[in-house]
Amino acid sequence: MPSVSMTVNGKAVTGEVEGRTLLVEFLRQNLNLTGTHVGCDTSQCGACVVHVNGKSVKSCTTLALQAEGAEVSTIEGMATNGDLHPIQAAFKEHHGLQCGFCTPGMVMSAADLLQQNQDPSETEVREWLEGNICRCTGYQNIVKAIQAASQEMKG
Amino acid sequence: MAESGIGASVRRKEDNRFLTGKGRYTDDINRHGQAYAYFLLSPHARAKINGIDTSAAKQAPGVVGVFTAADLAADGVGGPICGWVVTQKNGEPHKSPAVSALASDRINFAGEQVAVVVAETLTQAKDAAELIEVDYDVQQAVTKMKDSLSSSAPQLHDDVPGNLCFDWEIGDKAATDAAFANAHHVTKIDILNNRLIPNAMETRAAIGDYDSGTETMTLYTTSQNPHVARLVLAAFMGLGPENKLRVVAPDVGGGFGSKIYVYRDEIVTLWAAKKLDRPVKWVADRSAAFLTDAHGRDHDTHAELAVDKDGTFLGLRVSTLANVGAHNQIFSTATPSYLYGCLLAGQYKTPAVYGEVKTVFTNTAPVDAYRGAGRPEATFVVERLVDKTARELGMDATDLRRKNFIPKDQFPYQSPCLVQYDSGDFNLLLDRAKEVIDYDGFAARRQESAARGKLRGLGLSCWIEACGLAPSAVVGALGGGVGQWESANIKFNPTGSVTVFTGSHSHGQGHETVYAQIVSDQLGVPFDSVEVVHGDTAVVPFGMGTYGSRSGPVGGGAIYKAAQKIIEKGRKVAAHLLEASAEDLEYADGTYTVAGTDRTKTLAEVAFAAYVPHNYPLDEVEPGLDETAFFDPANFTFPSGAYFAEVEVDPDTGHVTIMNMIGIDDVGTVMNPMIVHGQLHGGFAQGIGQALYEQCVYDENGQLITGSLMDYCMPRADNFPMFTTEETNQPCPHNPLGVKGCGEAGAIGSPVAMLNAVVDAIGTDIDMPATPEKVWRALQSRAQAAE
Ligand code: FES
């Protein structure tokens, strides 16, 4: 089996994978980072979103080998020293999650949006989330949380 | 109101773990040495199985076992069961064909589980499954209800003649016929209630684990009701006894009804773990979820409303065909009968109502309770019909409804459909809804849209539902097979913190927060000192779980009762410590005070004394401060609401834009407004999903056409505007907290408001989902008819 090396949440990791092993499988099974979820098999739901070299990607649609040498960050890497990232804190404050299953993908996706657009409008947030499905919240409080986080992060 | 007590928008305890990736869902759990199960699903919707050859699969790399129905039969393992006996018009019980946990000689829906492969890795299991040879004799499937009932239809089950599950009625037929005979006007409508696929974002999953030393089995599973799963697995599937079976439902990623049932794959996974004496893990992929999760709704209804000259409702007649799919499940008979028929009177004092329902087996996945379960279907019938009546009479839709509302002073109100409504103020709901939507300003908004070439529509629904599933005696009298109480155990720990064990289960509703609020409020302990435990039959008392919006009214009621027991026991201990009589003690906020003095003892001090009983009234009370309560309320609860949807239709494309969606709800006492509004938003999204986007489609051969998230239109963030939700609450009189329940309300009231809005915009009837194509076609045929 080929071996793959990457940096995940700032830590260098190496593992043996099959050619067909997906990045999400590598994260969940090899590294036990189970915060990244799998909600579908057609690359639609966004539960699996992580960052690869600073950009949000669907880790269910990325081979582990494609991330060779990459900087990967996952939901487990968002909080620092036990303090929630402003996006995480805003999701809590605005009740942007219910069952929590879509949440890691939502947070990671939102983090990429706010890197690209520091002050997104409601429409921009909603359109950005087109690739993230939530069955619980009706999205309303997710949108509010992301907009609130953008204000917080602008300072 | 304390900052964290009942009524406060306390931020959720569970959120930190979910937000940091530390939630623990079933697929996040791994047992040492676990193997992986993969199910071979039938590619055909209807077939005879002549034989299954698993020999090649058994030889494949990594395979540790391949099993079929024959292996289950040899071990006496049973299949899915029905939990509710519905008595038909002719007095006979409904037909419930026996089904096995893997298909034995016959396939009745595409996706039916035929065999399971267990292997060292999932990919090995999948690869081996391709080597299983099934000799199918493929036959023509029947997927439409009317076809299935026709005399020439193939029979799905040998013991169900005509594919009819039941033919049931509710209400007074003679009185209703008489009302129609005297009517000034009769409005008629034909309605399809579209079939939906629940799609909780976490798919179903199970891990079976067998300990041969203690001979105990553990099932980790995505269940809304782990104790019910344990009972069913032990009593009907031969996987007990109950004391040797532990069911753990850890964090569960949404349910919406689809995770109430004990499914075939879960039964087989548990059994295989014991058979192989090693842990076995199975996780549905989304494609399997589409095929095998219980679907929702799927009704075909004709309804008529008889009215007097002035618009007074005289009688309502409803005739429904409901699809149950291939076989019954736990609530698949209750949902289209009692959970539907009992709500047909709606918010109106219509004196005579008669409903009849035929449920039909077809070669499609089983259909069962899905968020709202029968009540969205009932609401849809009533509110489409009332809306159409208003149009036919040329009356304002709100005036006609108001004229027929059950007045506030007539509660409790005995409906002609069996149930007794508890409380409500429908005028108040409608008044506020009209204000919030700016009803009077609609004409101007419509003109403004017209000026831009758009068609604007306003739709209303005034709805009532029955939830808080309980009481046991009523449910039992109607054919339900289980009790409908809930349990709670409160342990006041020696050092002053509190642990609460509930038989209810959270899969997104926030029990860990709301139940802690109740306990904090009643026992005066800080919110952060209360821990709520749920989901593990080894640690929580037997409970009925979460469905039918029962966790607030029933589960919350049990917690409240247990808290009162703690207070009462503590009173005796405090009296002893204070050398006063128990009657002289006043209790408030966790402190006992000798009336008229400043002598006090806190519950924390009492708890310490109860566990370290050096100075203790042992002749009067036992040591410890640990109380259990079971709560079985006297009636269902009856939330109600008035919802408005406002849309704009583009006549060139048929595209519907939601301009506004507002709901005024009466959900009884609100324990945490933030959570209640969140539940309503989610219900709106699912309801609007049904009205505008979602449709499960099978082709004539029984192939699921909408079998992925690319084909089944799940609502996305950019489909919705910001919703407005408000409450005008009338407390429920028969549970101690006054709660009515809010989990399903949004999904019950919103589909019909939305569809009424589309109908108002385009001026012609249309079925859900009102997709651009359907709306465009409706506009074209309307234009052609006008030419
Ligand atoms: S798991 Fe659904 S998009 Fe990746």
Ligand code: FES
């Ligand atoms: S919170 Fe449950 S799917 Fe989004």
